[in-house]
Amino acid sequence: MSGVESVEHDVVIVGSGIAGLRAAVEIKRVYGEKVSVGVISKVQLMRSHSVAAEGGTAAVLYREEGDSFSLHAWDTVKGSDFLADQDVVWLMVKLAPEEMRLLEHWGIPWSRRPDGRIAQRAFGGHSFNRALYAADKTGFYEMQTLYNKLLEYDGWERYDEWFVTNINIEEGEFRGLYALNPRDGNIYLFKAKAAIIATGGAGRIYNFTTYSHSVTGDGLAMAFRAGLPLKDMEFVQFHPTGLVPSGILISEAARGEGGYLLNSKGERFMARYAPQRMELAPRDIVSRAMMTEIMEGRGFKDPVSGLEYVLLDLRHLGEDKINEKLPAIREIALKHAGIDPVEEPIPVRPVAHYTMGGIHTDTYYRALDVEGRWIKGLFVAGEAAAASIHGANRLGSNSTTECLVSGRIAGMLAAEYALRVKEARGPSRERSLAEEDWVYKLVRRESGTPSYQIRRELQETMDTRFYVFREGDSMRGGALKIIKLREAMRREGYVEDKSRVYNTDLILAIETLNMLDVALVVTKSAIARTESRGAHYRFDYPRRDDSSWLKHTLAIRYGEDDVSLSYEPVRITTWKPTERKY
Ligand SMILES: Cc1cc2nc3c(=O)[nH]c(=O)nc-3n(C[C@H](O)[C@H](O)[C@H](O)COP(=O)(O)OP(=O)(O)OC[C@H]3O[C@@H](n4cnc5c(N)ncnc54)[C@H](O)[C@@H]3O)c2cc1C
Structure with a gap:
C-alpha cells in the first residue's frame, strides 16, 4: 500500500x-x-x-390570510411533543420564507394557485396550509x-x-x-x-x-x-402510509389533498383518535391509531408478506385531481402494488421514515x-x-x-x-495508515459471515422491537441481539469481493458497521427513556413524564461496545408544555 x-x-x-x-x-x-x-x-x-x-x-407565505411565524413555530413545538x-x-420559521423566494428566483416550478400565486397544501399537525410543493x-x-x-x-x-x-x-x-x-x-x-x-x-x-x-x-x-x-x-418517525408490501412512501400530500384512512369495517377510524384533525393529526398519533386498529382486529392482512394494514382511500378525489396533484402517488401504487388509486384504496401501514x-x-x-x-x-x-x-x-x-x-x-x-483560519491541519501519518488498515482488514479476512446476512438480522430486530409500540423487555432483548451482531460483524464480517476497484461489497460491509453503531445508540437511548413522548411510545410507560424526561438524550461512545448517556435541558423560550390534543 x-x-x-x-x-x-x-x-x-x-x-x-x-x-x-x-x-x-x-x-x-x-x-x-x-x-x-x-x-x-x-x-x-x-x-x-x-x-x-x-x-x-413548510414556510409562512400568506400572513394576510391568517398564517404567522408564531403559528408555524407553535405547530412545530406542539408536534415535537415539546422536546x-x-x-x-x-x-427556522423566520428564515424559511426567504429560502422559498430564493428557490423561486433560481427557477423552481412551484405549483400555483389559479391566480398565479404560489400554492400551499395541508400537512399533518400544521394548522394552516403552508407546504409549498411542486406536484408530488x-x-x-x-x-x-x-x-x-x-x-x-x-x-x-x-x-x-x-x-x-x-x-x-x-x-x-x-x-x-x-x-x-x-x-x-x-x-x-x-x-x-x-x-x-x-x-x-x-x-x-x-x-x-x-x-x-x-x-x-x-x-x-x-x-x-x-x-x-x-x-x-x-x-424514529414512523410515517403512517407506507405502501404494503414494499414500504415505499405514499406521501402525506395524499391525505393533505383529502384522502381518508379506513379500517376493515369501512370506518374513518381517526375520528376516535383525533376528532378535530382526523387524518391530518401528526404522524406519531396517526401511526399509533393505525396500529391500534390493526392490533384490535380491524385491519387487513397481505397474504404474501403477512404484513397487516389499513386502507388509504383517494377515490373520492377523482381522476383529474389525482393526476394533477398526486401523479407520482398514482404511478407508485400502480407500479408497486398493481393498484390504481382512482379505482381502489391503497394498502398502507406505518413505516420508518x-x-x-x-x-x-x-x-x-x-x-x-x-x-x-x-x-x-x-x-x-x-x-x-x-x-x-x-x-x-x-x-x-x-x-x-x-x-x-x-x-x-x-x-x-x-x-x-x-x-x-490560516491553513487546514491534518492528522498524523500513523492515523492515516490506521484508517487504511481499518478499511482493508475487512477485505483481507479469508472467510466469515457476509454483511448482508448481519444487516438483515439487524433490520428484523429493529422492525419488530423498536417500531411504533415499544416495551422494556422486548427492547432489552433487541439491544442484546444488536450487541451480538456488532461483535459478529467486527469478528467475522466477510467481504467476498477481493478486488480494489468498485468494491461495493466492501462498502456494504462498512455501511453495516455504521448501521450497527447507530442501532446500538437508538436501542440504548430508547431503553433508558422510561416515558412515552412523540414517536417513542412504550406500553410499560404509557405517559409523558415532564418532571423526569423533559430533556434531550446525549449518547456517546463508551469503550468498544457501550454507550454512555447524559441529558441536557430543552430550551423553552415561548411555550410551556401542555397536553397535546388534535
Ligand atoms: C420518501 C420520502 C419522502 C419525503 N418527503 C418529504 C417531504 O415532502 N417534505 C419534507 O420536508 N421531507 C420529506 N422527507 C424527508 C426529507 O426528504 C429528508 O429528511 C431530507 O431530504 C434529507 O436531506 P439531507 O440533505 O439531510 O440528506 P440526504 O438527501 O439523505 O443526502 C445525504 C447525502 O449524504 C451522502 N452520504 C451519506 N453517507 C455518505 C458517506 N459515507 N460518504 C459520502 N457521502 C455520503 C449521500 O450520498 C447523500 O448525498 C421525505 C423522506 C422520504 C424518505
Missing part, C-alpha cells in the same frame, strides 16, 4: 442532498472563488435521497434547482461515489476526513479548514422503510466513533462535544443534525425546510471560519 494521498479544499461538504447542496450554493454565492469547496457523495450527486421527498416544504428547542424552531416531486425539483444554481459557479469540485469512512477530530478541532475512492480503491485524506456533515438520516437500520438504500447513518456513526454525542436517537435524532449541534448547526464546546471547524446540516427542531416527532414538510435553512447557516459559518 502506497500510503494515503490527500485532497485539499477550504470547506469539504459530505453529502449532496438538499442540505449539502444548499450549503455549497451559499458558500459560492456569497464568497465566490475565495473559498474552494469539495462536495462528496457516496452516490451520484443527483441521486441523493432528497430527490425522493414528495409532498412539500424541540424553541429558539431553533423560531430561527418537491424534493426532486428542489435538488435540481440547487444543482443548476451551483453550476453557475467555479471553484468547487464534486466527488461522486466517494465513500467517506471516518472523520478525524483532534484537540477539539476538525482535522480532516477519509474517503474511499471506488475507482482506484485507495483511501484519500480530505484536508480542509472546515467540514459540513450533511449525510442524512439512518432509516435503513429498518427493513420496512421509505428511505433509499443509501441512507445507512454513516455520518452519525462516524461522529459517534469520533467521540461526538448523538442526540435524541430514540425518536425519519431520524429525529442526530449529531448534537447548537442553534447554528455547529457540532458540539458532550460538554457543549464547539468542535472547531465542524458543522452539521439537514437530517444528520439534531439542533433540535423536531424533538420527539417531526411535522411533515418541516424537514426540507430545515435542510434549506441549516444548509444556508452551516455554509455561511463554515466559509467564514475557513477564511479566518
